[in-house]
Amino acid sequence: MKSAKFLLLLFSLNIVSNIVTAAAPPTCPADIGSDCATDSGEWTGEFFPGIPKIKYEGPSSKNPLSFKWYNAEEEILGKKMKDWMRFSVAFWHTFRGTGGDPFGAPTKMWPWEDGTNSLAMAKRRMRVNFEFLEKIGVDKWCFHDRDIAPDGKTIEESNANLDEVVALAKELQGKKISLLWGTSQLFVHPRYMHGAATSPELGTYVYAAAQVKKAMEVTHYLGGENYVFWGGREGYQSLLNTDMERELDHMARFFEAAIAYKKKIGFNGTLLIEPKPQEPTKHQYDWDAATAANFLRKYGLIDEFKLNIECNHATLSGHSCHHEVETARINGLLGNIDANTGDPQVGWDTDQFMMDVGEATLVMLTVIKNGGLAPGGFNFDAKLRRESTDVEDLFIAHIAGMDTLARGLRNAAKLIEDGSLGELVRKRYQSFDTELGAQIEAGKADFELLEKKAIEWGEPKVGSAKQELAEMIFQSAL
Ligand code: XLS
Ligand code: NI
Ligand code: NI
Numbered sequence: 291m292k293s294a295k296f297l298l299l300l301f302s303l304n305i306v307s308n309i310v311t312a313a314a315p316p317t318c319p320a321d322i323g324s325d326c327a328t329d330s331g332e333w334t335g336e337f338f339p340g341i342p343k344i345k346y347e348g349p350s351s352k353n354p355l356s357f358k359w360y361n362a363e364e365e366i367l368g369k370k371m372k373d374w375m376r377f378s379v380a381f382w383h384t385f386r387g388t389g390g391d392p393f394g395a396p397t398k399m400w401p402w403e404d405g406t407n408s409l410a411m412a413k414r415r416m417r418v419n420f421e422f423l424e425k426i427g428v429d430k431w432c433f434h435d436r437d438i439a440p441d442g443k444t445i446e447e448s449n450a451n452l453d454e455v456v457a458l459a460k461e462l463q464g465k466k467i468s469l470l471w472g473t474s475q476l477f478v479h480p481r482y483m484h485g486a487a488t489s490p491e492l493g494t495y496v497y498a499a500a501q502v503k504k505a506m507e508v509t510h511y512l513g514g515e516n517y518v519f520w521g522g523r524e525g526y527q528s529l530l531n532t533d534m535e536r537e538l539d540h541m542a543r544f545f546e547a548a549i550a551y552k553k554k555i556g557f558n559g560t561l562l563i564e565p566k567p568q569e570p571t572k573h574q575y576d577w578d579a580a581t582a583a584n585f586l587r588k589y590g591l592i593d594e595f596k597l598n599i600e601c602n603h604a605t606l607s608g609h610s611c612h613h614e615v616e617t618a619r620i621n622g623l624l625g626n627i628d629a630n631t632g633d634p635q636v637g638w639d640t641d642q643f644m645m646d647v648g649e650a651t652l653v654m655l656t657v658i659k660n661g662g663l664a665p666g667g668f669n670f671d672a673k674l675r676r677e678s679t680d681v682e683d684l685f686i687a688h689i690a691g692m693d694t695l696a697r698g699l700r701n702a703a704k705l706i707e708d709g710s711l712g713e714l715v716r717k718r719y720q721s722f723d724t725e726l727g728a729q730i731e732a733g734k735a736d737f738e739l740l741e742k743k744a745i746e747w748g749e750p751k752v753g754s755a756k757q758e759l760a761e762m763i764f765q766s767a768l
Pocket of ligand 2: 520564600628671
């Protein structure tokens with residue numbers, strides 16, 4: 291009996307692995323001198339043989355290469371799931387993530403990589419990206435300039451490299467795939483060690499401006515819908531050697547120049563600031579949504595920017611992702627979400643795929659209130675664990691991340707349609723749904739009037755917050 295069960299288990303495992311590694315059309319093994327390993331970068335075969343186009347199979351499916359909750363064309367609250375989600379793949383994690391960490395070497399030896407950072411390799415990788423997008427059914431992507439094309443010895447050489455790869459990307463995008471956002475990598479190269487727009491070195495500020503100028507141009511050329519500024523090293527390690535006021539002024543001037551250039555080239559995409567409290571600097575200037583909003587208001591930039599909220603950054607700043615998206619929303623600043631999550635026991639940006647349905651449901655409650663994210667979307671700024679090393683893991687991770695958010699959308703819609711949570715919140719504030727409440731909310735109640743009422747009414751009756759009931763209702767939708 292026992293051995294029969296064991297055989298059955300072996301058989302079923304075998305089925306799963308067969309699905310995943312099914313028979314082999316030609317792939318692109320970079321190391322064995324196949325066509326794809328030549329310098330042309332023109333190889334057009336399959337990079338993911340055996341991985342089928344991922345389809346929706348419903349919650350009861352046991353197929354790891356299928357969607358259980360994300361059904362792109364299905365309508366939820368009058369909008370297709372794909373239009374609520376606007377998923378995007380982050381080129382840097384998915385195709386430049388190596389699994390290396392401060393303690394250890396890269397662990398991911400993708401078969402298409404030849405171990406170089408050449409232009410030919412960059413082009414081949416771009417083809418891998420588009421095959422991945424096609425198979426996973428995601429029609430948007432995001433990149434940093436230096437992820438997709440190698441840095442040159444001069445700005446002109448870097449720009450020429452970028453142009454070559456971007457021309458290929460444009461061709462591969464065709465009509466089906468579009469660019470959610472582009473951005474500039476202003477934190478890897480040593481010239482940016484003190485920051486880019488906030489570096490005390492004029493030469494660095496100038497260089498960063500040239501790099502962003504070019505990145506905005508190629509984002510525009512690729513039809514990008516947004517342009518992101520994540521202040522990788524815009525912050526400080528010590529205030530003793532830092533003129534914070536001057537650095538913030540410089541950052542504002544940099545953004546003003548970006549706004550002017552955007553208008554000059556006719557780029558209509560949204561400019562997004564991505565808050566993060568620290569890492570790599572000890573203190574980043576765009577600490578969280580509220581700090582970024584305050585910066586934008588102080589410098590009169592608030593109408594020109596929105597925010598890109600990243601869930602793992604939210605928790606690093608001591609907030610929940612729900613708090614950050616809600617803060618952005620009520621300030622009219624919710625522009626995009628970098629969909630990932632942190633580890634509750636780890637204190638850094640682990641960039642994991644979001645797998646917590648509760649967290650996703652909370653985020654989706656705000657996204658629905660916001661009427662969606664367009665022209666932003668959900669960008670999977672998330673990476674495989676260092677120990678996940680199979681090519682199929684790239685698919686499985688994105689599928690699980692998409693399913694989690696899709697399930698969050700379904701749950702949030704259920705909660706909204708059911709109405710009891712909304713009713714609970716409405717009731718908590720109903721004392722303000724009165725003549726005096728309306729006067730207060732319209733800013734027409736002065737202290738003299740309020741004092742008169744306080745004397746007339748005496749000790750106020752204070753109701754229950756009903757938190758556990760709210761949590762019970764929330765749980766019932768998960
Ligand atoms: C890093 C950021 C980065 C931005 C793009 O923590 O999340 O990946 O999204 O520069
Ligand atoms: Ni991010
Ligand atoms: Ni991040």
